[in-house]
Amino acid sequence: MTTPERQGDDAGAQEPSIHPRSVLGRLPRYAAGKPPVVVDGLQSYKLSSNENPLPPLPSVLAAIASQTHINRYPDPMTTALRTALASFLAVPADDIVAGAGSLGALNQVLATFAGQNDYDAADEVIYPWRSFEAYPICVGLAGAAGVQIALNQDGTHNLEAMLAAITDRTRVILLCTPNNPTGPILKKAEVASFLQRVPAHIVVVIDEAYQEFVRDAEAVDGLAMYREHQNVVVLRTFSKAHGLAGLRVGYSVSQPELTQHLRVSAVPFAVSQIAEQAAVTSLEHFDEVRERVQGIVDERTRVVEGLRKLGWTVPNAEGNFVWLALGDNTPEFAGLAEQRALSVRAFGTEGARVSIGEPEANTRFLDLCAAYPHGPGLS
Template structure:
């Protein structure tokens, strides 16, 4: 059958298109900058250390489970019943308290859609969070229609919880705590979070973003699940992207009391978790000992990198995720370029610093070799 060539837009039609404007908030929001892939350098294997990905593939049983799923012509279970049941048994919580989403980011968007955004009065809702922290926070908050209240981190890259408590107003609807904090690394301590929650009115939702919780080894680190049991306004946010190595399948979830989940189920994106993703997550949970073994190998590598940097005289914040933070300031672009020349992609943040994901042992060793030759590292005199 002969197909006619597509018609080109006339100048008049193009002019009409230019009159279509997006919401004004889009012009005020930062753009999400995903970690770049490494450049190809002849003679060097390239490594991506820019996206906090698990360098190990999913477990063999998980890959087999993914391959067995063929009914992709059917919609998935909108309630992800099998996964929530498996998670409930694993975490020791009622399945009704779990709401799944497309990664922890999808689950966060559901929380913001339910509790902070456009309302029936002029003053916008406010969402308080530390900064610098996860770079998607200001985007998600802005798109929800709420106003970001960013509270600077303390000099040691930890949350300034006193300042965050002081930032609460009658317009505050949600507070985000990121532990370990991405991209800087420190984890919150149990007692400091409990002290903070004592200052937060119970009508404000407090989200504990624990995307990297499986990598935490700090003895006094906060336990999100216990806080959720003790405080009805706490929501715990988790993901299968990091420890389980399922970043490409987008499986996350929140845990909160029924008084909150009843609203989250209304704001949840239908069919956000595919049947392939659900089956993979369930299978990974059923092989949790193997997952933990793999996580420990990454933690061991993280410790090796941190120890190596300290031996070089570099100052590194507490690292409790699968990444480290280098507060390089104005030297950030220079170091990122040097890493690129070594076929290593890292994640620079303007002129603040660089986040480096823990990758394969060879990648980590090459990174340390680069640091040994760089004389402007943080703390190096």
């Protein structure tokens, strides 16, 4: 089909180009974990996205299959989910705001409390780095200025540096525990001290996407912090432990002083009725979820101990992944994993994050590390 030529005096004139907001040119692009390549004779395993290697519980799959009213909009208040969570977490249902995964819940927090205000300078959001790679994207799209604080050498948050970075423009601080991609948790004593020193008007987000995998007795409990501080928001998700990453259901927990505003910015119908029913059913069978999570934790222990026996230096891992500070060797290592039908998440020349997967995948990963001479900590 031929497009008709433009007529009139403007014929042949160059059309003005359409430009996005200038901030897009300054933001990194989110890079999802790549699927594994197909290698003849080998089962492929994806260890690049921190997904649960197991499908949802059979009862959850049945609940999903039973949904027939998808011609109707979901409940915008996600009443069933918030009611179930209120009982499960022992918090008021009104303190819970659902979102499309914990990332959706985070975007709602940023849209509410940080951005371009009625003065020239943008609000500031302080967060650790390296941490969840969506942080700079979410902060930038909200119209805020990100303030990245380098992690300590062992992959933990530098809370003192984060406190020192607070200015009159600081509106939100993000804490990620366990930190993705490095793995260590924040401890309750240090977070309690930190919150005592943060001005009360600054919102502190405790991102606990991997909370169910934590076994360190000294780990901070975000819900305990929320109960004590009106400026704390806790983020959690059904994507990891519950194996519902594809349904996008998460939530925030905060006191009414914050939730009254978060409900204004909450994306309408962000959680589908299918996702809501799946999450509620998974909570009803949490003993089974806990058993599955423990299996992943046991595999994590095997992998970490195996790496350390090889002489590799590995940060304490409290999520469903391990961090390899490979530096300039990162691309080479990721390529070798690919040849073995394993996909890992490489971060430039900083390191690689490897999810805990099926036992066979974890064993193959350890075999690769045993043959690789340039692991972190090796001479």
